[in-house]
Amino acid sequence: xxxxxxxxxxxxxxxxxxxxxxxxxxxxxxxxxxxxxxxxxxxxxxxxxxxxxxxxxxxxxxxxxxxxxxxxxxxxxxxxxxxxxxxxxxxxxxxxxxxxxxxxxxxxxxxxxxxxxxxxxxxxxxxxxxxxxxxxxxxxxxxxxxxxxxxxxxxxxxxxxxxxxxxxxxxxxxxxxxxxxxxxxxxxxxxxxxxxxxxxxxxxxxxxxx
Amino acid sequence: xxxxxxxxxxxxxxxxxxxxxxxxxxxxxxxxxxxxxxxxxxxxxxxxxxxxxxxxxxxxxxxxxxxxxxxxxxxxxxxxxxxxxxxxxxxxxxxxxxxxxxxxxxxxxxxxxxxxxxxxxxxxxxxxxxxxxxxxxxxxxxxxxxxxxxxxxxxxxxxxxxxxxxxxxxxxxxxxxxxxxxxxxxxxxxxxxxxxxxxxxxxxxxxxxxxxxxxxxxxxxxxxxxxxxxxxxxxxxxxxxxxxxxxxxxxxxxxxxxxxxxxxxxxxxxxxxxxxxxxxxxxxxxxxxxxxxxxxxxxxxxxxxxxxxxxxxxxxxxxxxxxxxxxxxxxxxxxxxxxxxxxxxxxxxxxxxxxxxxxxxxxxxxxxxxxxxxxxxxxxxxxxxxxxxxxxxxxxxxxx
Numbered sequence: 001x002x003x004x005x006x007x008x009x010x011x012x013x014x015x016x017x018x019x020x021x022x023x024x025x026x027x028x029x030x031x032x033x034x035x036x037x038x039x040x041x042x043x044x045x046x047x048x049x050x051x052x053x054x055x056x057x058x059x060x061x062x063x064x065x066x067x068x069x070x071x072x073x074x075x076x077x078x079x080x081x082x083x084x085x086x087x088x089x090x091x092x093x094x095x096x097x098x099x100x101x102x103x104x105x106x107x108x109x110x111x112x113x114x115x116x117x118x119x120x121x122x123x124x125x126x127x128x129x130x131x132x133x134x135x136x137x138x139x140x141x142x143x144x145x146x147x148x149x150x151x152x153x154x155x156x157x158x159x160x161x162x163x164x165x166x167x168x169x170x171x172x173x174x175x176x177x178x179x180x181x182x183x184x185x186x187x188x189x190x191x192x193x194x195x196x197x198x199x200x201x202x203x204x205x206x207x208x209x210x
Numbered sequence: 211x212x213x214x215x216x217x218x219x220x221x222x223x224x225x226x227x228x229x230x231x232x233x234x235x236x237x238x239x240x241x242x243x244x245x246x247x248x249x250x251x252x253x254x255x256x257x258x259x260x261x262x263x264x265x266x267x268x269x270x271x272x273x274x275x276x277x278x279x280x281x282x283x284x285x286x287x288x289x290x291x292x293x294x295x296x297x298x299x300x301x302x303x304x305x306x307x308x309x310x311x312x313x314x315x316x317x318x319x320x321x322x323x324x325x326x327x328x329x330x331x332x333x334x335x336x337x338x339x340x341x342x343x344x345x346x347x348x349x350x351x352x353x354x355x356x357x358x359x360x361x362x363x364x365x366x367x368x369x370x371x372x373x374x375x376x377x378x379x380x381x382x383x384x385x386x387x388x389x390x391x392x393x394x395x396x397x398x399x400x401x402x403x404x405x406x407x408x409x410x411x412x413x414x415x416x417x418x419x420x421x422x423x424x425x426x427x428x429x430x431x432x433x434x435x436x437x438x439x440x441x442x443x444x445x446x447x448x449x450x451x452x453x454x455x456x457x458x459x460x461x462x463x464x465x466x467x468x469x470x471x472x473x474x475x476x477x478x479x480x481x482x483x484x485x486x487x488x489x490x491x492x493x494x495x496x497x498x499x500x501x502x503x504x505x506x507x508x509x510x511x512x513x514x515x516x517x518x519x520x521x522x523x524x525x526x527x528x529x530x531x532x533x534x535x536x537x538x539x540x541x542x543x544x545x546x547x548x549x550x551x552x553x554x555x556x557x558x559x560x561x562x563x564x565x566x567x568x569x570x571x572x573x574x575x576x577x578x579x580x581x582x583x584x585x586x587x588x589x590x591x592x593x594x595x596x597x598x599x600x601x602x603x604x605x606x607x608x609x610x
Contacts (some may be wrong), residue, residue, distance in 0.1 A: 085517070102518060
């Protein structure tokens with residue numbers, strides 16, 4: 001189970017995020033919806049253990065991650081969280097395969113080519129393994145980014161604005177991709193977006209105001 | 211995948227910056243390695259050439275010139291001295307052995323040296339064929355034989371004058387009776403014959419008219435330099451001063467004069483070394499600039515690595531590894547370049563019939579130079595690595 005209690009984050013005197021009580025059951029999926037500036041990216045960074053909240057606690061699968069710090073937190077993130085960023089940020093000088101291997105390497109997990117092949121095949125980009133990100137279409141790059149997020153079998157899959165600047169059809173495909181992969185790997189999925197079109201795909205939505 | 215392969219992948223993706231850093235480092239390390247090899251080998255070689263010779267005695271003039279002409283056969287001799295001085299010196303109790311040499315002629319740029327057999331023994335030269343036993347027989351040094359293609363049975367005419375200027379040819383031909391095995395010393399570049407042969411060739415020009423004339427000619431016989439071995443180390447204190455003060459001769463100590471020569475040559479080598487150090491520092495600066503200026507462009511790449519579970523320490527390690535990989539590759543190239551340059555220098559010296567150097571020898575000091583260059587590359591990466599360590603992932607991702 002993923003849960004936050006009395007969570008608040010401030011930059012200086014400006015409060016950018018406040019979530020009193022919110023939780024997502026393990027293996028479920030949830031949407032965080034809000035306009036830009038509502039703190040939804042901040043929430044995503046807090047859930048991923050990239051940012052320490054000013055107040056409150058975050059529990060993820062029986063671990064209070066807001067109390068972890070330093071390399072313990074880094075290691076926890078590498079093994080338990082997969083993140084698909086809005087701008088994807090694939091490493092341009094590495095091949096698709098090496099991008100996935102990088103995820104294994106940085107999480108200090110064994111470098112497992114079979115797992116990489118399985119993941120790429122599940123996402124339909126097995127034939128792109130030797131390519132570099134710059135040679136792929138936008139849709140293929142997104143698939144590779146999802147593949148990199150799930151290759152370590154994370155318990156929590158986070159996606160930041162996966163549908164922005166996509167047309168309706170492509171947006172629906174992107175959401176299907178994420179929900180499909182979450183279901184396939186049994187991960188809890190949290191999608192953070194300002195895009196209201198996505199709402200109908202999710203039973204559970206946390207709306208953040210400005 | 212590991213830090214080194216990840217670094218190498220990144221560096222390959224930026225060929226221009228990487229190439230510039232590699233070039234600067236290779237030039238710096240290459241110059242240092244070449245100087246190291248050349249100076250060490252030349253010193254070693256000059257040491258071997260002078261081994262067993264405590265003092266050189268010849269006509270008055272510059273002591274360094276006397277050493278260069280008498281031991282290394284590089285400079286023109288200071289002049290000739292009467293043959294009688296050999297016997298005079300041999301009588302001195304402080305002298306163990308005197309080896310007289312008669313210089314003055316050359317053949318195809320190689321010097322013809324009139325010398326007793328003890329001169330060949332001084333360098334432990336093994337011979338193929340025989341030693342000269344009669345006038346106008348000659349023995350060739352290994353390099354002379356190799357470069358002229360001459361061997362046992364070849365006849366040739368010496369020319370007056372040393373070196374390539376090519377004076378008048380003498381009429382009396384020499385016959386080669388032996389060829390020396392390579393010794394790595396100065397006699398590889400010499401044509402050796404008996405002192406009597408040298409006299410003979412020169413006296414032939416003015417045929418003695420009668421017995422009295424012949425006597426006069428024989429009394430006028432001269433040699434060029436005397437190589438002296440001391441009977442005891444104590445001789446060094448008094449013998450040179452005694453010779454210089456009391457006779458028309460000059461005595462020069464090889465140890466003192468070569469030390470003086472290396473102080474002069476060493477100043478040039480020192481300047482080149484300083485220049486090479488500047489090159490290595492410029493390379494370090496280019497490593498620093500390449501890594502530092504790329505940080506802005508790479509901030510998402512570095513943030514993503516944190517997202518994937520890398521600790522700040524690992525980003526620090528990654529940047530340091532990039533500096534180290536760059537420096538290691540540059541140093542390796544530099545060592546290879548240093549050996550190539552030394553080989554080129556060796557080929558050029560050989561062409562000029564000078565004592566040559568080889569690029570095929572390795573020195574332990576090269577490892578120290580390479581290790582030092584790698585260290586410099588690592589240190590140059592510290593500030594960029596520190597910036598990478600401090601990456602604020604959340605803020606970076608929020609900005610893009």
